[in-house]
Amino acid sequence: MPSGRKLVAVLYADMVGYSRLIGVDDAGTLQRLRSLRASLIEPAIEEHGGRIVQTGGDSLLVVFDSVDGAVRCAVEVQDALKTRNDSLPENERMQFRIGVNLGDVMVDGSDIYGDGVNIAARLQELAEPGGVVVAGSVYDQVHNKLSVGFDCLGQRPMKNIAPLTSYRLTLGGRTAGQGSFPIEESPTPRETARAPRIGDRHEPSSWTQVVLDWLAKLPRPVAAALTVSAFLILINVFTSHKIWFHWPVAAILFGVVLRTALRDRPESDRKGER
Numbered sequence: 192m193p194s195g196r197k198l199v200a201v202l203y204a205d206m207v208g209y210s211r212l213i214g215v216d217d218a219g220t221l222q223r224l225r226s227l228r229a230s231l232i233e234p235a236i237e238e239h240g241g242r243i244v245q246t247g248g249d250s251l252l253v254v255f256d257s258v259d260g261a262v263r264c265a266v267e268v269q270d271a272l273k274t275r276n277d278s279l280p281e282n283e284r285m286q287f288r289i290g291v292n293l294g295d296v297m298v299d300g301s302d303i304y305g306d307g308v309n310i311a312a313r314l315q316e317l318a319e320p321g322g323v324v325v326a327g328s329v330y331d332q333v334h335n336k337l338s339v340g341f342d343c344l345g346q347r348p349m350k351n352i353a354p355l356t357s358y359r360l361t362l363g364g365r366t367a368g369q370g371s372f373p374i375e376e377s378p379t380p381r382e383t384a385r386a387p388r389i390g391d392r393h394e395p396s397s398w399t400q401v402v403l404d405w406l407a408k409l410p411r412p413v414a415a416a417l418t419v420s421a422f423l424i425l426i427n428v429f430t431s432h433k434i435w436f437h438w439p440v441a442a443i444l445f446g447v448v449l450r451t452a453l454r455d456r457p458e459s460d461r462k463g464e465r
Contacts, residue, residue, distance in 0.1 A: 200261035200293050200329070201303075202241065202253040203311035204232075204268075207286040207320040209249035215282065224249070227285055231271050239264040244303055252311075254303060258293050258332040265289045265323045266339060266360065273321060286321050290314025293328040306352070313349035314357055327356035334358075416447040 212220040228251075236243060236253055239260035245252040255261040269289065276284040292314055294307025310326060318324040324344065325333075334341055340361035346354035420440040427436035 195298055196295055197298050198293070198295055199303075199307065200255040200258045200291060201296065201307050201311040202251075202255065202261045202265060202289060202291050203308070203315045204251045204253070204265075204287045204289045205312075205315050206249035207288060212282075212285075223283060223285065227272075227275075231275070232268055235264050235267045235271070239267070244301065252303075252308065254296075258291075258329055259336060261291050262323075262325065262329065262333050262337060262339075262360075265291055266337075269321055269323060288315045288318040288320060289323045290316070290318060290325070291323065291329050292326040293332065294326070310349075310352055310355070313352050316349070317344060317347055317357060318359070323360040325358050325360065327358065330356075330358045412447050412450060416443050419443060 206224070209220075232251070233243070239255065240257055241253045241255045241260060241264055243251060243253050253261075253264075255264070268287070272286065276286065290311045290313065292307055292311040294305070294310055296303040296305040296307040314324045314326060325341075330341055341358040342361065344357045344359055346356055348354055420436075420443055423436045423439055427434065
């Protein structure tokens with residue numbers, strides 16, 4: 192790769208529980224990791240046009256010229272690892288967290304530096320074991336090209352990195368890293384219906400949600416009338432010992448009923464009035 196600045200897709204993968212496995216069986220763990228890389232991880236990287244830049248024993252830093260290639264590689268590796276782990280005893284299973292970022296990096300010979308690399312490493316930390324988390328810039332490029340789902344994690348704080356929007360991939364019908372963050376109701380502008388936005392506000396209580404759902408099913412005029420009526424009743428109850436709310440509430444409800452009745456008359460009756 193020529194030296195200088197370049198926009199690339201950066202994949203950072205880190206093994207889960209490496210120190211624990213080394214402590215239990217260092218020789219066996221290293222042998223299994225080397226075999227896994229040679230038989231599964233490295234062929235997937237090569238197939239999708241990636242190049243390994245750094246290895247740190249339990250981690251991999253890989254660059255791709257294609258964002259699609261980086262995400263496809265991450266998905267393929269995680270799916271293959273899940274299939275492999277399902278057939279192994281727990282003490283021999285190996286899982287990775289993967290982060291993918293599209294960013295500007297400084298190329299120096301065979302090495303790369305810069306925020307593009309740091310962000311990929313931080314995104315990896317947001318992933319669950321066996322999961323993939325991508326930057327918003329990656330989501331923008333691939334969400335309508337690949338047959339995977341995306342859950343928006345919102346803007347999560349990351350060490351020494353300005354908060355940025357990230358997305359968790361759903362792999363093979365399952366949510367990679369499911370349960371790590373609560374999903375909020377309100378979508379972000381870039382989200383699809385299948386990618387709910389994550390936030391920190393509290394969810395409504397169950398009875399409040401039931402009422403809101405019930406009001407949402409009513410015609411808008413009826414829902415508005417009931418809401419205003421409830422508001423007037425509360426004002427009356429908390430501000431006065433004299434009951435007065437029945438008059439304005441009755442007028443509001445009568446108006447809504449009259450409007451609904453006129454609107455729902457048969458078309459032939461309406462023509463007869465003209």
